[in-house]
Amino acid sequence: MSTLIEIKKLDKFYGNFQALSDINLQVEQGEVVVILGPSGSGKSTLIRCINLLEDYQGGDILVAGERVEHGPNLADIRSEVGMVFQGFNLYPHLSVLDNVALAPIRVRKLSKRDAQARAKELLIKVGMGDHAHKYPSQLSGGQQQRVAIARTMAMEPRAILFDEPTSALDPEMVGEVLDVMQNLARSGVTMVVVTHEMGFARRVADRVIFMESGKIVEQNTPEPFFTAPQEPRTQAFLQAILHH
Amino acid sequence: MDLLQTFFNWNVLVESLPLMMRGLGVTILLGVTSIILGLAGGLVLALLRLYSYAPIRALARIYIDIMRSIPLLVLLVLIYYALPFVGIRLSSFAAATAALSLVSCAYSAEIFRSGIEAIPRGQFEASASQGMSFFNTMRDVILPQAIRIVMPPMTSNCINVMKDTALASVVAMPDLLKQATQAQALAANPTPLVGAAILYLLLLLPLVQLVSWVERRNAAGGKTA
Numbered sequence A: 001m002s003t004l005i006e007i008k009k010l011d012k013f014y015g016n017f018q019a020l021s022d023i024n025l026q027v028e029q030g031e032v033v034v035i036l037g038p039s040g041s042g043k044s045t046l047i048r049c050i051n052l053l054e055d056y057q058g059g060d061i062l063v064a065g066e067r068v069e070h071g072p073n074l075a076d077i078r079s080e081v082g083m084v085f086q087g088f089n090l091y092p093h094l095s096v097l098d099n100v101a102l103a104p105i106r107v108r109k110l111s112k113r114d115a116q117a118r119a120k121e122l123l124i125k126v127g128m129g130d131h132a133h134k135y136p137s138q139l140s141g142g143q144q145q146r147v148a149i150a151r152t153m154a155m156e157p158r159a160i161l162f163d164e165p166t167s168a169l170d171p172e173m174v175g176e177v178l179d180v181m182q183n184l185a186r187s188g189v190t191m192v193v194v195t196h197e198m199g200f201a202r203r204v205a206d207r208v209i210f211m212e213s214g215k216i217v218e219q220n221t222p223e224p225f226f227t228a229p230q231e232p233r234t235q236a237f238l239q240a241i242l243h244h
Numbered sequence B: 001m002d003l004l005q006t007f008f009n010w011n012v013l014v015e016s017l018p019l020m021m022r023g024l025g026v027t028i029l030l031g032v033t034s035i036i037l038g039l040a041g042g043l044v045l046a047l048l049r050l051y052s053y054a055p056i057r058a059l060a061r062i063y064i065d066i067m068r069s070i071p072l073l074v075l076l077v078l079i080y081y082a083l084p085f086v087g088i089r090l091s092s093f094a095a096a097t098a099a100l101s102l103v104s105c106a107y108s109a110e111i112f113r114s115g116i117e118a119i120p121r122g123q124f125e126a127s128a129s130q131g132m133s134f135f136n137t138m139r140d141v142i143l144p145q146a147i148r149i150v151m152p153p154m155t156s157n158c159i160n161v162m163k164d165t166a167l168a169s170v171v172a173m174p175d176l177l178k179q180a181t182q183a184q185a186l187a188a189n190p191t192p193l194v195g196a197a198i199l200y201l202l203l204l205l206p207l208v209q210l211v212s213w214v215e216r217r218n219a220a221g222g223k224t225a
């Protein structure tokens, strides 16, 4: 396996507040990494640094060997690292089909016809084939998030970052989105997933990372992570979540 | 009746009508040109004001503030009567177009800016995360939404530009108002002025109603899909 995302000694500040300290993390090609941690521990900040939606002040982030920084390469890097947001962030003025086809047309320079044909396939893949001509506001949250995943897949990125993709959903819609993500993981896409869905982490993750106060506290493969966590803070977190 | 003879004198109206229609044409040409220049300039100015380097941002802001403070008539008179002293001699049409669009683009810049700033950050982030360029993000994602939001104030601004074209008569521009005042002097009867007022209303009333309609629709329906 080769390393796709490499984070070295990452420090991130919001003003004087240090949101991330000395984060070291490698994600291999095809790996599924789940990030757990209490609210405010820096999970979103970490994955938003990977595509530079947040600036970082210390250390390095490399994607496929290229440093993630402002400059002419940033758009290229971003086109290879997709992101799925908690709030979907679909383009409300575009149809579902155009939401998915837009970036491939503009960034990958596909013809409109090819991009729409591919968009249609992807929408079928996420179970949204019948909704291609609707607008985002006409869809449920779960449907919107599946469209958002299709939109991200349309760029054929080498990695996809997920920031709590099911946290804004009504409980009955969580499953449909997790199913799509699980299929995606099986297809070999590299994924970094921030989530509170422990079942998903256990089933799908190759590695689980636990963060607190801007630091990585513990990481392991799912089985030992959930059955025999080493750090007291991990134990407390899992206790609180599982017995909730 | 006397009053009717004075203010709605049919013969005077018919006689002055060709002149006034020509004036109306000039008014519309001046208004439309200034509106288009003002919109284009306003968009550029708004983007500079929001996204360019700090010194240029500051300059854009200063420009916008000055143009929104100076009375349009003062600016027009400056351009037409003062600039010749430094060798810049503009026709009355060019001077009026310049004054109207210089001011109008400052107002439209602020309107565009408010629309762009009303777009949630997630829209910018979704687009950026797909590797879309700044230009594509603006054209395909942000501006279509922003323009929808600012449609009512922007239309109001365009109406104001159209109304303010009447100031151009001060610099001997043969617009609707100028032609009407001349016809009035010629006929020694105010009917042409009344006619001009009616023509202005015919031109602008539908636009005003369009704004109210759009506002009502937005209030009722939210954003329609």
Ligand SMILES: Nc1ncnc2c1ncn2[C@@H]1O[C@H](COP(=O)(O)OP(=O)(O)O)[C@@H](O)[C@H]1O
Residues within 6 Å of the ligand: A014, A017, A019, A037, A038, A039, A040, A041, A042, A043, A044, A045, A046
């Ligand atoms: N834009 C911001 N400005 C200042 N502080 C922020 C900002 N975004 C996040 N933070 C702070 O950084 C810390 C980590 O936030 P975040 O990464 O969102 O945590 P998580 O995703 O794990 O809940 C929190 O203490 C939060 O208050």
Ligand SMILES: [Mg+2]
Residues within 6 Å of the ligand: A043, A044, A045, A164
């Ligand atoms: Mg978060």
